[in-house]
Amino acid sequence: GENVEQHPSTLSVQEGDSAVIKCTYSDSASNYFPWYKQELGKRPQLIIDIRSNVGEKKDQRIAVTLNKTAKHFSLHITETQPEDSAVYFCAASKGTYKYIFGTGTRLKVLA
Amino acid sequence: NAGVTQTPKFQVLKTGQSMTLQCAQDMNHNSMYWYRQDPGMGLRLIYYSASEGTTDKGEVPNGYNVSRLNKREFSLRLESAAPSQTSVYFCASSDTAQGIIQYFGAGTRLSVL
Numbered sequence: 001g002e003n004v005e006q007h008p009s010t011l012s013v014q015e016g017d018s019a020v021i022k023c024t025y026s027d028s029a030s031n032y033f034p035w036y037k038q039e040l041g042k043r044p045q046l047i048i049d050i051r052s053n054v055g056e057k058k059d060q061r062i063a064v065t066l067n068k069t070a071k072h073f074s075l076h077i078t079e080t081q082p083e084d085s086a087v088y089f090c091a092a093s094k095g096t097y098k099y100i101f102g103t104g105t106r107l108k109v110l111a
Numbered sequence: 112n113a114g115v116t117q118t119p120k121f122q123v124l125k126t127g128q129s130m131t132l133q134c135a136q137d138m139n140h141n142s143m144y145w146y147r148q149d150p151g152m153g154l155r156l157i158y159y160s161a162s163e164g165t166t167d168k169g170e171v172p173n174g175y176n177v178s179r180l181n182k183r184e185f186s187l188r189l190e191s192a193a194p195s196q197t198s199v200y201f202c203a204s205s206d207t208a209q210g211i212i213q214y215f216g217a218g219t220r221l222s223v224l
Contacts, residue, residue, distance in 0.1 A: 004153070034211065043201065043215040044154070089153055097142060097161060097205075098169075099212065101153025 002027045004092050006102030013080050014110050021105045023090035024072040030092040033073045034099075035064060039086045047088075048075070080109045114138065117202050117216035124192045124223045132187040132219050134202030142205045143185035144169075144212065145177060147198040154201065160185055161207075192223045 003026040013019045034049035050057045050064045057064050066073040090102040115136045141162045146154040156169030160179040176188045202216040
C-alpha cells in the first residue's frame with residue numbers, strides 16, 4: 001500500500017548547524033508534499049510545502065527539495081536555533097484529502 | 112481568530128463508555144478531518160468530510176462514527192471505547208478536499224482504561 005518512510009527518527013544538532021530530514025514515498029502519483037512542525041504538546045503546524053512541478057522551495061532558513069525520480073523529498077533547516085526543536089512530520093498526497101504521513105523526526109537543537 | 116477549536120482537551124474513559132469529541136472551525140472551510148496520533152506513528156486519518164452533508168471513511172475508521180452537523184462543526188463519536196483507542200485526536204480543516212491542510216485543532220488527549 002501507500003507508504004511514506006521518514007528518517008532519521010531522532011536528530012541532534014548543535015545550534016547553528018544544519019539539519020536534514022528525508023522522506024521517501026511509494027506512490028508515484030503523489031504530487032503534493034507538506035512538512036509539519038509539532039512542538040511538545042501542541043498541534044501540528046504547516047511550515048513549508050512543495051508540489052511535484054517544482055524541485056526546490058525555500059522560505060528563510062527552511063527549504064524543501066524534491067526528487068521525483070527517486071521518490072524522495074527532504075527538509076533542510078539551516079542555522080538551527082533552540083526554537084527549532086520539535087517533531088517534524090512529512091506527508092505525501094495525490095492532491096486529495098488523503099495525506100500519508102511519515103512517522104516523524106524528533107529534532108533537538110543543542111545550545 | 113480561533114481557527115479550529117476542539118473540545119475537550121483531555122478525557123479519561125472506562126472501557127465500554129461512549130463520548131463525542133467536538134470540532135468547530137470559523138474559516139468557512141468546506142472540508143474537515145479527524146486524525147489520531149499514536150507514539151512512533153504519523154497522523155492517521157479516521158474520517159473526513161469533503162463538504163457539508165458528506166462523510167467518508169479514512170484509514171482507521173473502525174470503532175468511530177462522525178457527524179458533519181453543519182459547515183462549521185464535525186464531531187467524532189466513540190460508541191464503546193476500547194483501550195486501543197487511547198490516543199491523541201486532532202481535527203483539521205481545509206478550504207476544499209484538494210486543499211492544503213494548514214489548520215489543526217489543539218488536540219484531545221484520550222485515555223481509555
